[in-house]
Amino acid sequence: MTDSPVTKGDDAREPRLVLGIDLGTTNSLAAIRAGSEARVLRNQQGEALIPSVVCYQPDGKTSVGSAAKALRLEHPDRTVSSIKRLIGKSFADAEPDVAKLPFAVVASERNLPRVAIGDDRHSPEEVSSLILREVRRTAELAVGRSLHEAVITVPAWFDDTERQATKDAAALAGLDCLRILNEPTAAALAYGIDGGKDGTVLVYDLGGGTFDVSVLRIQDGVFRVLSTAGDTHLGGDDFDALLAQRILATLPERARDSVNEDPYVLQAVNQAAESLKIRLSEAESAELELDLGDRGIAKVTVTRPEFEAAIAPLVQRTLDCVQRAIADAGVGLDAVGDIVLVGGSTRVPLVRSRLESFCGKPPHTHVDPDQAVALGAAIQADVLAGNDRSLLLLDVIPLSLGIETLGGAVQKLILRNSTIPTSVTEEFSTGVDGQTSVDLRIFQGERELAQNCRQLGNFQLAGIPPMPAGLPRIAVTFLVDADGVLRVTAREQRTEVQAGIQVSPSFGLTRDEVRRMMLESLEHAQDDFLAREAIEQRQKAEAMVRGTRQALELAELPPDQIYSVHKAVKALDRLLADNADAKALNAGCEELTKVTATIADDVISSAVTKALREEQENS
Ligand code: ADP
Numbered sequence: 001m002t003d004s005p006v007t008k009g010d011d012a013r014e015p016r017l018v019l020g021i022d023l024g025t026t027n028s029l030a031a032i033r034a035g036s037e038a039r040v041l042r043n044q045q046g047e048a049l050i051p052s053v054v055c056y057q058p059d060g061k062t063s064v065g066s067a068a069k070a071l072r073l074e075h076p077d078r079t080v081s082s083i084k085r086l087i088g089k090s091f092a093d094a095e096p097d098v099a100k101l102p103f104a105v106v107a108s109e110r111n112l113p114r115v116a117i118g119d120d121r122h123s124p125e126e127v128s129s130l131i132l133r134e135v136r137r138t139a140e141l142a143v144g145r146s147l148h149e150a151v152i153t154v155p156a157w158f159d160d161t162e163r164q165a166t167k168d169a170a171a172l173a174g175l176d177c178l179r180i181l182n183e184p185t186a187a188a189l190a191y192g193i194d195g196g197k198d199g200t201v202l203v204y205d206l207g208g209g210t211f212d213v214s215v216l217r218i219q220d221g222v223f224r225v226l227s228t229a230g231d232t233h234l235g236g237d238d239f240d241a242l243l244a245q246r247i248l249a250t251l252p253e254r255a256r257d258s259v260n261e262d263p264y265v266l267q268a269v270n271q272a273a274e275s276l277k278i279r280l281s282e283a284e285s286a287e288l289e290l291d292l293g294d295r296g297i298a299k300v301t302v303t304r305p306e307f308e309a310a311i312a313p314l315v316q317r318t319l320d321c322v323q324r325a326i327a328d329a330g331v332g333l334d335a336v337g338d339i340v341l342v343g344g345s346t347r348v349p350l351v352r353s354r355l356e357s358f359c360g361k362p363p364h365t366h367v368d369p370d371q372a373v374a375l376g377a378a379i380q381a382d383v384l385a386g387n388d389r390s391l392l393l394l395d396v397i398p399l400s401l402g403i404e405t406l407g408g409a410v411q412k413l414i415l416r417n418s419t420i421p422t423s424v425t426e427e428f429s430t431g432v433d434g435q436t437s438v439d440l441r442i443f444q445g446e447r448e449l450a451q452n453c454r455q456l457g458n459f460q461l462a463g464i465p466p467m468p469a470g471l472p473r474i475a476v477t478f479l480v481d482a483d484g485v486l487r488v489t490a491r492e493q494r495t496e497v498q499a500g501i502q503v504s505p506s507f508g509l510t511r512d513e514v515r516r517m518m519l520e521s522l523e524h525a526q527d528d529f530l531a532r533e534a535i536e537q538r539q540k541a542e543a544m545v546r547g548t549r550q551a552l553e554l555a556e557l558p559p560d561q562i563y564s565v566h567k568a569v570k571a572l573d574r575l576l577a578d579n580a581d582a583k584a585l586n587a588g589c590e591e592l593t594k595v596t597a598t599i600a601d602d603v604i605s606s607a608v609t610k611a612l613r614e615e616q617e618n619s
């Protein structure tokens with residue numbers, strides 16, 4: 001099982017604290033939940049957002065966060081931002097992004113992107129780890145404890161390599177990443193959508209440079225991403241660029257051209273544009289006066305309607321993506337129960353109002369959109385830390401999964417409430433000599449007998465060479481992936497014969513059904529125990545009858561003993577034929593054991609006598 005609740009904390013008496021980290025393209029931050037409320041962790045200046053920026057200064061020092069952002073004007077080619085665009089990608093895949101970045105990126109021998117600062121080369125994992133280290137340091141100062149574990153979020157569309165690279169970055173930062181969580185899932189959690197109610201959620205995430213929209217399906221407490229859409233080059237930076245043009249337009253033409261060639265001034269204009277934009281989220285109009293030295297003074301007033309007219313086409317592009325995501329999810333807009341806002345740019349009033357009229361219902365706005373992802377990660381982190389038992393159905397298997405074994409009992413491989421993804425392998429064998437195939441029936445439920453559980457599927461493992469019962473070694477693996485899909489495979493270890501099946505996600509049970517099956521298992525615990533005991537007792541009796549009969553053929557016993565053993569075996573066989581209960585079978589087995597116990601001695605002494613006799617004859 002994954003995520004074992006081993007405490008790494010320095011003090012065993014303190015609750016285990018696991019950080020929730022939103023490692024963003026523009027900004028990163030951490031949150032924690034201790035007790036009922038999750039909260040973001042702030043630095044001494046009261047800031048929660050840490051700009052995802054690293055500056056490699058010429059003197060060898062590295063700065064991270066706001067300090068690095070401030071140095072961007074001074075060292076534009078030594079200041080690394082938007083590293084999330086490169087992490088886990090090949091150089092070829094990263095190339096379109098690389099062209100737009102203000103610092104140099106080169107290909108390594110293995111064709112991976114490396115940030116080039118002078119002669120130094122830095123991997124995206126390394127740069128990300130510096131950001132994570134800063135997030136961790138800020139968090140440790142805020143809680144007054146050292147912290148080693150985290151849940152880190154990534155976009156839903158990140159592939160395995162991108163997720164793994166994010167984990168590697170965490171390890172470099174001294175953090176054990178307990179779980180990589182999808183950003184939209186985290187956001188939904190932060191808004192109180194905790195899997196307690198089935199439904200469909202639309203997550204609209206407009207950040208600094210990226211736009212992501214996801215449709216989530218929540219069923220039986222499991223979150224599944226039905227679809228994602230978006231634009232990796234659409235965000236608040238584009239709003240800034242439009243305002244920057246407005247600012248530049250106020251300069252004389254000659255000065256304007258020279259500004260475009262000076263990255264320093266361009267940066268200053270962009271930063272002024274961003275502050276103008278942020279003020280326009282609250283005010284109906286905003287003014288700006290920016291002294292550009294000998295290029296003149298840029299002076300503008302922008303009204304909200306002017307700003308909105310400028311950005312309207314960009315906002316429309318996000319809505320086109322929403323439409324696509326809804327279509328890809330195979331649901332209608334009317335099926336969407338909750339709309340969740342994420343990302344700093346959803347503070348722009350036009351974004352909210354357009355989205356609302358497009359969807360026909362208002363989005364939730366009670367969580368700070370900058371913080372939603374980190375807060376959700378903190379909730380998940382707290383669950384993984386084992387501090388929250390009420391949220392057990394989140395990303396866990398609702399009912400145990402197992403296979404039917406000889407006699408109709410269910411052997412559980414994955415237990416209820418195991419967190420997913422998870423995988424368990426157990427070895428089984430055949431019950432009959434020369435058996436060349438086995439039927440594997442997969443069951444879900446808490447009861448002991450297959451007949452009281454729910455069959456999810458079955459398949460056959462054929463082509464096993466004939467061997468005595470018990471000799472084939474059949475490894476059965478149950479694997480539940482992060483989306484809740486169960487794959488079962490069976491493999492005979494000696495011959496490598498293999499077969500498998502995939503079972504549909506979420507296993508088609510409603511939450512009420514899960515609850516009912518749980519209650520039933522408690523109610524019937526006693527019956528089940530007895531039924532299972534009867535099966536086991538029966539198997540034991542059958543084995544004894546078989547074994548004793550074989551021994552009788554081999555051993556040389558005096559006729560009176562053969563008679564008494566035969567009698568006991570026959571009695572037990574009779575009980576089996578009559579379907580006797582466990583108690584009677586147990587008595588029969590004990591009787592047979594008593595009789596054979598004396599034979600064991602006798603067989604030895606007769607063998608000894610025989611050996612002695614032969615020796616005497618030879619001498
Ligand atoms: P990311 O997920 O890409 O790291 P964030 O969610 O932190 O990004 O969003 C950053 C963007 O949000 C920036 O473009 C920033 O200017 C914008 N932003 C932050 N606050 C506001 C606001 N009050 N009004 C408009 N835009 C804002």
Ligand code: MG
Pocket residue numbers: 024025205207343373
């Ligand atoms: Mg974000």
